[in-house]
Amino acid sequence: MRRLALIAVLAALALPAFAVTPEEMLKDPGLEARARVISQELRCMVCQNQSIDDSEAPLAHDLRVLVRQRLEQGDTNRQVLDYIVARYGDFVLLKPPFQLDTLLLWGLPPAALLLGAGALVIAARKRRAVEATPPALSEAEQQRLAALMEK
Amino acid sequence: MIPELGHYALVLALGLGLIQSVVPVIGARRHDAALMGLASSTALAQFAFVGLSFVALAACYVTSDFSVMTVFENSNSQMPLIYKISSVWGNHEGSMLLWVLILSLFGALVAAFGNNIPATLKANVLAVQSWIASTFYLFILLTSNPFLRLAQAPFEGRDLNPILQDPGLAVHPPLLYLGYVGFSMAFSFAIAALIEGRIDAAWARWVRPWTLVAWMCLTLGIAGGSYWAYYTLGWGGFWFWDPVENASLMPWLAGTALLHSAVVMEKRNALKVWTILLAILTFSLSLIGTFLVRSGVLTSVHSFANDPRRGVFILGILIMFIGGGLSLFAWRAPVLKQGGLFAPISREGALVFNNLFLTTACLTVLTGTLYPIALEALTGAKISVGGPFFNLTFGPLFLALMFAMPFGPLLAWKRGDLYGATQRLMAAFGIGLLAIGLSFAIEGRTSVLAPFGVGLAFFVMTGAVIDLVERTGLFRLPLAAVASRALGLPRSAWGTAVAHFGIALTLLGIIGAAAWGTEKIVAVKPGETLSLSGYELAFNGLKREPGPNYTAVAADFTVREGGSVIGVMQPSKRSFSAREQTTNEAALMMRGASQLYLSLGDDEPGGGIAIRLYYKPLVLLIWAGGIIMMLGGALSLSDRRLRVGAPRPAAKPALAPAE
Numbered sequence: 001m002r003r004l005a006l007i008a009v010l011a012a013l014a015l016p017a018f019a020v021t022p023e024e025m026l027k028d029p030g031l032e033a034r035a036r037v038i039s040q041e042l043r044c045m046v047c048q049n050q051s052i053d054d055s056e057a058p059l060a061h062d063l064r065v066l067v068r069q070r071l072e073q074g075d076t077n078r079q080v081l082d083y084i085v086a087r088y089g090d091f092v093l094l095k096p097p098f099q100l101d102t103l104l105l106w107g108l109p110p111a112a113l114l115l116g117a118g119a120l121v122i123a124a125r126k127r128r129a130v131e132a133t134p135p136a137l138s139e140a141e142q143q144r145l146a147a148l149m150e151k
Numbered sequence: 152m153i154p155e156l157g158h159y160a161l162v163l164a165l166g167l168g169l170i171q172s173v174v175p176v177i178g179a180r181r182h183d184a185a186l187m188g189l190a191s192s193t194a195l196a197q198f199a200f201v202g203l204s205f206v207a208l209a210a211c212y213v214t215s216d217f218s219v220m221t222v223f224e225n226s227n228s229q230m231p232l233i234y235k236i237s238s239v240w241g242n243h244e245g246s247m248l249l250w251v252l253i254l255s256l257f258g259a260l261v262a263a264f265g266n267n268i269p270a271t272l273k274a275n276v277l278a279v280q281s282w283i284a285s286t287f288y289l290f291i292l293l294t295s296n297p298f299l300r301l302a303q304a305p306f307e308g309r310d311l312n313p314i315l316q317d318p319g320l321a322v323h324p325p326l327l328y329l330g331y332v333g334f335s336m337a338f339s340f341a342i343a344a345l346i347e348g349r350i351d352a353a354w355a356r357w358v359r360p361w362t363l364v365a366w367m368c369l370t371l372g373i374a375g376g377s378y379w380a381y382y383t384l385g386w387g388g389f390w391f392w393d394p395v396e397n398a399s400l401m402p403w404l405a406g407t408a409l410l411h412s413a414v415v416m417e418k419r420n421a422l423k424v425w426t427i428l429l430a431i432l433t434f435s436l437s438l439i440g441t442f443l444v445r446s447g448v449l450t451s452v453h454s455f456a457n458d459p460r461r462g463v464f465i466l467g468i469l470i471m472f473i474g475g476g477l478s479l480f481a482w483r484a485p486v487l488k489q490g491g492l493f494a495p496i497s498r499e500g501a502l503v504f505n506n507l508f509l510t511t512a513c514l515t516v517l518t519g520t521l522y523p524i525a526l527e528a529l530t531g532a533k534i535s536v537g538g539p540f541f542n543l544t545f546g547p548l549f550l551a552l553m554f555a556m557p558f559g560p561l562l563a564w565k566r567g568d569l570y571g572a573t574q575r576l577m578a579a580f581g582i583g584l585l586a587i588g589l590s591f592a593i594e595g596r597t598s599v600l601a602p603f604g605v606g607l608a609f610f611v612m613t614g615a616v617i618d619l620v621e622r623t624g625l626f627r628l629p630l631a632a633v634a635s636r637a638l639g640l641p642r643s644a645w646g647t648a649v650a651h652f653g654i655a656l657t658l659l660g661i662i663g664a665a666a667w668g669t670e671k672i673v674a675v676k677p678g679e680t681l682s683l684s685g686y687e688l689a690f691n692g693l694k695r696e697p698g699p700n701y702t703a704v705a706a707d708f709t710v711r712e713g714g715s716v717i718g719v720m721q722p723s724k725r726s727f728s729a730r731e732q733t734t735n736e737a738a739l740m741m742r743g744a745s746q747l748y749l750s751l752g753d754d755e756p757g758g759g760i761a762i763r764l765y766y767k768p769l770v771l772l773i774w775a776g777g778i779i780m781m782l783g784g785a786l787s788l789s790d791r792r793l794r795v796g797a798p799r800p801a802a803k804p805a806l807a808p809a810e
Contacts (some may be wrong), residue, residue, distance in 0.1 A: 019386050021752065022674045022761050044534040048449065049393045051537065054386055094537030101532055105522045109515040109544050116507045124495045 019054050024064055031071050038067050038080055043094050051094060063092075154219050158298040161248075161288060164200040164255070166286035167193045174344075175274035191262035191792025194277050197284065199260035205252045206295055209239050221245060221297045224768070227729055229308035229386035229700040237321040238311040243445065243461075245298035250441075253332040257361070258284065261336070267751070268357050275343035276336075283335055283684035286468050295459045309536045310700065310729030318380030326372030327399055331437040331779035333365020334406055342476060345483040355417035355426065360411065360788055364429075366406045367784040373399050374777025377612045385750040387765045389664070390539045391772055394449045397520045398440030405433040408506045415502050419564060421491030422499070424484045431480055433593055435473040436513070442469050448524060452617060495568035497567040501559035508552040515544045538574060556651055557614020560644075561621065576610075579617055583610030594667055601666035604658065611655035615648040632795035642790040650783025657776030660744070663769025670766070672774040676759035686747060687711040688720065693760065701725040703736070706751055706760065710740060722749045722762070744771045 026032040036053060044055035044062060049150055052067075054059040063084065070080045096102045111115075137145065171193040178186025211219045212235050215228040222768035225242045240249040258280045265273050291297070340358045344350040376399070381389045409429040415422045441447055446462030493499040519536045526532055557579055561572040586609035590602030620626065620646055623637040651796065669684045677692040691707040709716055715810055720738035727733070737750035745768045752761030 015531045019763075020672055022672055022755070025672065041539055043537060049535065050393065050538050053465075054384075054388060054391075061777040079235045089533070095539035095543065096536060101526060101530065104405065105518055105536065105540075106544075108518050109511055109548070112514050113507065114263055116511065120495075120503060120507065128269050129645070 008053055019056055019060075020064065021061075024061070024068065026068050026072065027125065031068070034077060035068050035071055038077055039064055040059075042067070043092050045088065045092060049094075054121070074143060152209050153207050153304075154216070154298040154300065156170050157204040158209075158296070160204040160207065161199045161298075162291060164197050164204065164251075165285060165292065166290040167197045167200065168281045168288055170644065171197065171281035172278055172285055179271040179347075181276075182271070183565045186268065187270050190274050190277035190281075194255070194258040194280070197281070198255040198644065201248075201252050201255040205239075205248055206322060208245060208248060209236060211235065211298075212239050215308065215798065216304075217306070217308050217607055218300050219297075220301050222300060223305055223308050224307040225311050226309060227700060230311060230316065231699055233318070233321060234311060234316045239321055240324050241315045244295045244494035246290070246328075247295050247445075249325065250332060251284060251330050254280070254284050254287065254335060257333060257336055257678040261361075264333075265357075270355030272340075272343055272357075272501060273345060275346050279339040279342045280335065283339070283472065284314075284783070290464055290468065291463075292439070303810045306383055307729075310727065313725065313730060313732045313734045314383060316700075316727075316734075317376065317379065317383060320568045323372060326368050327727075328372075330365050330367075330369025330372050330399075330406075330561070331440065333361060333368060334430075334434045336361035336365065336401055337409060337430040338472075338476065341430035341610045342360055342479060344427060345479050347488045348483055350423055350427065350487050352417050352420050353414045358430065359410070359413050359417065359666070361587040362409055363784050366403070366410055366779045367788070369399070369403050369782045370777055370784065371405065373403060374774045374781075377777075378774045381770075382737050382739060382748075383735070384632050385737055386763060387664075387668075387737075387748045387750075387767060387770075389770070390545050390661075391425045392519075392538045394520050395444050398443045401436040401513050401516050401520075402440060404427060404509050404516065405436050408509035408513070409433050411502045411505045415499050416492075419491035419493065419499055421488050421489065421493060422503070422506075423489060427484065427487070427564040428480060429510075430504070431476040435469075436517070438469055438472060439517075442466065443520070455505065467548050479805060493564070496562065496567040496569045498559065498562045498564045500567065501555065501562050504555055505552065505559065506546045508548050508555075512545055512548040512552070515548065516541070519698055520773075533584055534539050550604075550607065553611055556654075557612050557617070557628045560618045560651075561614075562649055571647050575617060575621060576614055579613035582613045583607065585609075598666040601662050602664075604662040608659040608662070609657045611658070615655070616653075619645070634715040643787040646783045646785075646787025646790070649786055650780045650785070653776045653781075653796070655776070656772045656779060657774075658775075660769050660772030660776060663745070664767045664773065668767045668770075671759070671764045672760040673764075674755040674757070674761050676757070679759075681762075681764060683747075683764055685712060685765065688749070688764065690762075695785070696723070698725060700729065701727045704751070706762070708738070710747065710751065720747065720749045724751050741771065744769050744775070746770050 001091045021034070039053035040051045044050045044057050044060040044063070045122045046057050047060050050060075060080065066084065066137060067080055068125045070083055071143060081093070084146045090097060098106050171190055172576060174186050175190035178189065179185070209219075210216075211222050212226050213232065215222065215227075215235070217223040220269050221244045225238050225245075225381040230238070238245075240457050258277060261268075261273065261277060261280070265276075268276070296383070316510045337358055340354065340361070344354055373396075376396075378673070380391070381387060409426065410427055412422050412426045416426045442462075442465045446465050448462060448594055491499070519540055523534050523536055526534060557576055558569070558572050561567075563573055583606040585600045587606035590605045594602070619637075619640075622640055623633050627635050628636070669682050671681060673681065675681060675690045677690055678687045680687055686709070689709045689711070691709060693704055693706050703723045703725045708720045708722075710718050710720055718739055718740055722738040723736045725734045725736060730734045733749050737748055739749075740747040745766065748765040748767055750761075750763050752763065755761050
């Protein structure tokens with residue numbers, strides 16, 4: 001059902017167009033390969049979590065052409081991304097930048113791993129301490145021991 | 152008449168559900184066998200009534216009764232019968248009915264086959280199961296009634312969304328729901344154990360088969376959905392890190408962790424509290440998945456606010472079950488006694504490692520999925536979290552887990568020997584290194600990381616084989632002894648090895664398709680030939696083909712390899728008149744575990760047509776791995792100790808005949 005909803009959403013957006021189309025592609029295979037890599041980092045703004053490389057929406061087409069134009073003008077990958085982010089905001093990046101309001105997003109998983117590992121280590125130490133030092137004999141036990149030793 | 156019958160049956164199921172929610176709990180407190188026994192009867196009756204309701208709705212679809220609103224909106228008299236049936240759950244209302252049908256099925260299964268479960272535990276489990284069921288009956292009846300009538304019945308229905316007119320719809324949602332809803336069993340058992348304040352190794356043994364069944368269905372459901380999207384969406388992607396996919400991945404990760412921790416609990420009576428918590432969390436994630444997809448919160452925070460009726464109801468359900476479950480846990484968990492000490496390097500330790508990484512991976516997916524929604528709701532800032540984020544965060548966790556995987560089964564319980572396990576894995580290390588070297592030799596330095604991934608996959612696969620070799624004594628003992636040991640080996644040991652082998656295959660498929668796939672996106676005209684990765688495709692032309700409720704344009708390609716014809720590929724586009732939509736039917740050609748993938752695009756101005764041609768090396772292993780994982784689960788499920796349930800004294804010899 002989940003996937004079904006995804007497919008339904010994608011279908012609703014599906015216009016009789018294609019993701020990357022032949023006429024969009026650059027002649028230079030090196031540049032085109034870079035364009036594909038960049039496209040996979042950029043979100044189609046009107047779709048649900050699709051990259052512009054996969055999206056069939058007209059807006060994605062415009063962005064793909066823009067990326068290729070910038071590349072032809074000699075931009076580096078970083079410059080192309082910066083150029084697009086400057087116009088459309090962080091929303092276009094499928095990998096959000098590491099900044100104040102994404103601190104938890106990036107930080108939570110490693111923090112959870114470290115905290116979990118730390119808790120396990122502490123628990124293991126505690127258990128070992130418990131195992132290593134058996135509880136001291138109670139008074140009654142001491143007396144019984146003494147009685148046995150005397151026999 | 153039939154829709155009203157279905158509606159009424161659902162109301163009756165709600166009535167039964169409410170009775171079953173209360174009476175067995177009282178019975179369990181008073182140790183009243185009659186009150187407790189009631190739960191079994193009502194559970195079976197609930198299943199019968201929900202089943203009747205579902206059949207009634209299906210009958211409306213099959214007979215194309217367009218006076219029923221959902222039928223009008225999602226069906227069409229021209230559709231083939233299979234899609235008329237599967238469109239029952241191709242929409243919100245019907246899918247919720249399927250949800251409760253499966254829920255009541257699980258309840259009925261416990262009632263019918265749970266004879267070895269202690270009476271009070273069984274009564275409480277069925278009661279908790281009924282809390283969930285009653286809430287969802289109410290949800291359907293109050294906000295999502297699939298039986299609503301239209302005042303005037305239209306002559307024709309609006310048709311099912313064309314992209315859902317696929318055999319995938321017949322299989323994928325039911326399997327996924329069997330998985331999601333199946334985890335409700337683990338939840339009910341956990342809550343029942345907390346109510347009773349008693350939990351032991353036997354509890355784990357009763358829970359495990361239900362969790363295994365749910366996990367198997369979910370595994371198959373996710374794999375099937377992935378393959379469906381792969382061939383339907385026209386560009387050969389198999390996983391998108393989309394929120395709706397993440398919604399199914401999270402319960403799978405938590406459920407996988409639960410399966411592993413339940414082993415520790417059953418064998419060593421340890422990790423009890425953690426296992427209970429995981430059982431609650433796994434089902435909570437299933438509910439969160441339902442909420443994410445059903446409330447519309449994903450598309451936008453605003454669409455949720457615009458039609459809050461369903462969303463708020465589901466949010467209420469979430470708070471009630473997750474909040475309630477966790478509160479009960481916080482209150483009662485201290486009562487549960489911990490047991491079973493173990494050293495960090497041991498089988499238990501390895502399983503704890505597994506749980507740590509699986510839950511962290513699950514948390515990563517959860518954070519990535521919910522963070523944009525939360526951030527927008529709180530600050531209005533909009534960010535996107537997609538594939539590149541998850542590859543960077545989820546990827547390493549998963550790879551670390553894979554690397555540790557072969558060690559676990561080779562370590563002994565309580566105190567393991569890591570050095571010894573490493574020694575026994577030497578062959579696996581060797582084969583892994585060989586695979587890395589070969590990958591570099593064959594594929595060159597096109598991708599620097601991929602060969603290491605291949606090495607890891609082969610390391611895990613060989614590790615799984617070594618585990619079996621060690622246990623059966625192959626190469627060490629005479630063959631007869633090996634055969635008898637292999638037969639005597641618990642099926643769950645076989646299941647572990649098979650499932651671990653399966654996930655490694657999936658990894659291999661992902662790497663092959665992602666790193667070494669090739670593609671060609673061009674416009675072709677009849678008579679032209681394309682070549683890709685050693686294959687040559689000659690375009691013979693386009694032809695029109697009428698379908699039952701669509702017209703298709705199909706292209707015909709002859710495929711050659713090394714000059715000789717190996718087959719034809721006929722991708723097509725279908726135009727559906729009822730919704731004025733087109734779908735893309737890609738043509739697939741198997742080459743061993745690899746695939747050629749060809750789909751059609753737009754007509755080009757010059758008289759040709761745009762096509763996308765992909766060569767996807769090893770791509771079939773992705774789903775084959777999923778099926779093998781599922782089979783591993785099935786082997787484990789067939790383990791004798793799960794079939795017979797908790798340990799019982801050996802059957803007494805037949806009594807001597809009376810004098």
